[in-house]
Amino acid sequence: MVLTPEQVRHIAKLARVALRDDEVEKLSTQLTNIFQYMEILDEVDTKDILPTSQVTGLQNVTRVDEVKSWVSREDLLGCTELPLEQNQIRVKPVFGE
Amino acid sequence: MSSLASLTIRELSDGFDAKKFSATEVAQATLEQMRAHNASLNAYVLTMEEGALSMAAAADVRIAAGRKLSFLDGVPCGLKDIFSTKGARTTACSKILSNFVPPYDATTVSMLRDAGAVFVGKTNLDEFACGGSSEHSCFGVTKNPWNLEKVAGGSSGGSAAAVAGDMAAFALGTDTGGSIRLPASLCSVVGLKVTYGRVSRSGVISMASSLDTIGAFAKTVQDAAMVLQEIAGHDVRDSTTPPVEVPDYSKNLAKGVKGLRIGLPKEYFTDGVDPQVQKILMDAADVYRKMGAEVSETSLPMTKYGVAIYYIIMPAELSTNLSRFDGIRYGSIPKDVGETLQDMYYHVRGEGFGDEIKRRIMIGTYVLSAGYFDAFYLKAQKVRTLLRQDFENVFQKFDVLLTPVSPFPAWGIGEKANDPLAMYLADALTIPSSMVGIPGLSVPCGFTKSGLPVGMQLLAPQFAEPLLFQVASAYEQQTSWHTNKPYRL
Numbered sequence: 001m002v003l004t005p006e007q008v009r010h011i012a013k014l015a016r017v018a019l020r021d022d023e024v025e026k027l028s029t030q031l032t033n034i035f036q037y038m039e040i041l042d043e044v045d046t047k048d049i050l051p052t053s054q055v056t057g058l059q060n061v062t063r064v065d066e067v068k069s070w071v072s073r074e075d076l077l078g079c080t081e082l083p084l085e086q087n088q089i090r091v092k093p094v095f096g097e
Numbered sequence: 098m099s100s101l102a103s104l105t106i107r108e109l110s111d112g113f114d115a116k117k118f119s120a121t122e123v124a125q126a127t128l129e130q131m132r133a134h135n136a137s138l139n140a141y142v143l144t145m146e147e148g149a150l151s152m153a154a155a156a157d158v159r160i161a162a163g164r165k166l167s168f169l170d171g172v173p174c175g176l177k178d179i180f181s182t183k184g185a186r187t188t189a190c191s192k193i194l195s196n197f198v199p200p201y202d203a204t205t206v207s208m209l210r211d212a213g214a215v216f217v218g219k220t221n222l223d224e225f226a227c228g229g230s231s232e233h234s235c236f237g238v239t240k241n242p243w244n245l246e247k248v249a250g251g252s253s254g255g256s257a258a259a260v261a262g263d264m265a266a267f268a269l270g271t272d273t274g275g276s277i278r279l280p281a282s283l284c285s286v287v288g289l290k291v292t293y294g295r296v297s298r299s300g301v302i303s304m305a306s307s308l309d310t311i312g313a314f315a316k317t318v319q320d321a322a323m324v325l326q327e328i329a330g331h332d333v334r335d336s337t338t339p340p341v342e343v344p345d346y347s348k349n350l351a352k353g354v355k356g357l358r359i360g361l362p363k364e365y366f367t368d369g370v371d372p373q374v375q376k377i378l379m380d381a382a383d384v385y386r387k388m389g390a391e392v393s394e395t396s397l398p399m400t401k402y403g404v405a406i407y408y409i410i411m412p413a414e415l416s417t418n419l420s421r422f423d424g425i426r427y428g429s430i431p432k433d434v435g436e437t438l439q440d441m442y443y444h445v446r447g448e449g450f451g452d453e454i455k456r457r458i459m460i461g462t463y464v465l466s467a468g469y470f471d472a473f474y475l476k477a478q479k480v481r482t483l484l485r486q487d488f489e490n491v492f493q494k495f496d497v498l499l500t501p502v503s504p505f506p507a508w509g510i511g512e513k514a515n516d517p518l519a520m521y522l523a524d525a526l527t528i529p530s531s532m533v534g535i536p537g538l539s540v541p542c543g544f545t546k547s548g549l550p551v552g553m554q555l556l557a558p559q560f561a562e563p564l565l566f567q568v569a570s571a572y573e574q575q576t577s578w579h580t581n582k583p584y585r586l
Contacts, residue, residue: 018447051478055534075200
């Protein structure tokens with residue numbers, strides 16, 4: 001299996017990560033190697049095997065639905081570098097001009 | 098070398114009780130050790146000198162009044178810089194969080210505060226805990242206290258080096274695929290990876306949510322048990338912590354191993370494992386035989402698929418968790434981020450994440466993308482089931498398993514930098530147990546001819562930490578590896 005630079009660019013777009021051209025080239029080689037290594041899994045017969053997504057065995061964990069004060073709004077808003085407006089974070093427009 | 102900084106938790110606690118020294122003196126000695134050696138080791142990325150001295154002073158008041166909060170009261174502690182600490186910068190050693198000051202403490206951090214521990218600093222790690230060498234840190238590599246040209250291991254390399262270098266009595270770390278056990282082995286300290294869900298993950302920046310565990314580095318097995326005592330248990334803020342009773346972890350430490358069945362899985366002793374490491378492990382097995390344990394070979398046939406399924410499932414979960422880092426609610430943003438929100442995402446993430454994180458986000462995004470989900474992600478989850486069955490079978494016949502932690506001793510800084518796959522294989526012997534959520538302990542068990550530490554890994558069924566401490570403690574009482582110190586320090 002080969003991951004072409006074109007595919008790398010497509011995945012980077014899905015992942016919302018800007019890559020430089022030299023990064024695209026390098027990742028194309030490295031990811032190809034890594035995915036070729038994973039072909040080892042083709043050896044394993046997994047017919048009728050159920051997938052494991054977690055190991056605790058817990059199901060439907062619930063708690064009492066009650067309001068508790070935790071971190072203040074001011075403290076949380078204090079974490080952003082972007083400008084604030086009426087207790088909201090002002091971001092770039094979703095659509096360009 | 099300052100002797101107060103080299104003491105174990107047990108020795109410190111007893112010394113406080115006997116009024117031999119104060120918590121303030123211990124904190125000063127530890128900070129002194131950090132001033133002397135951190136520049137060369139780079140174990141800490143943030144020193145909390147002022148806070149440490151005020152925490153120590155508060156501990157001294159309690160100790161004088163006979164109101165100690167726990168065995169950890171007044172004991173110096175390092176925190177991997179992925180644990181949120183209220184008011185103290187927490188970066189995950191990533192450029193994207195270089196200015197982040199959390200507004201709250203991780204649950205484990207607040208539990209340690211309640212136990213009286215003295216926080217001396219935040220330790221170095223591979224960015225977002227992704228790596229086996231601590232080389233992928235925006236603060237630079239942590240060096241191995243035993244040989245400054247070698248890596249300390251990762252991802253919790255800073256915590257391991259801090260404890261090995263007497264810059265903390267103990268330190269917290271995280272272990273997702275080996276990130277506590279591997280550096281513990283490479284630096285000759287005890288490293289505890291708990292059962293998945295035993296310790297709350299709340300407030301620890303997530304890597305792979307079905308695998309992440311919180312654990313500790315310590316100088317002895319008993320110390321590790323004492324730390325776990327303070328941080329284990331159900332947390333309402335982490336719904337993956339089962340309501341399993343927290344036992345007395347120090348209760349069985351003197352019980353010995355007579356009659357216990359110890360398995361040596363042959364897949365952990367293959368040609369890929371350094372012959373010196375194999376020999377040292379065989380010597381450790383003999384120590385157990387002499388103590389009356391029944392030691393014999395066994396098999397975990399799915400072992401060789403561990404790395405492949407880990408590097409599908411972990412990046413899938415990682416890329417999902419890291420999607421929250423977009424520079425908006427927290428994190429630092431570059432000056433020019435373009436015109437639209439979309440542009441901003443690309444720039445913030447492209448410039449804020451390091452190479453290894455980008456690589457793993459790419460793997461994760463690919464295996465979860467339309468058309469590839471079944472072939473990679475679902476397939477890996479099915480093999481994960483087979484891996485669990487492997488361990489279930491073997492624990493029918495054995496109480497614990499004994500294996501190497503790392504296939505080889507500490508490697509040279511930069512040696513695996515251009516070969517990510519070679520780096521991934523360093524975790525080949527710790528990954529399978531992570532995938533099935535069982536606890537593991539890395540215990541110092543010898544040195545190579547060139548003086549590099551080797552650790553043994555003990556594995557037990559879910560929630561059998563007391564048994565791990567029992568088996569490890571028996572070995573520690575028969576041997577003196579854990580008392581060796583890097584001569585430079």
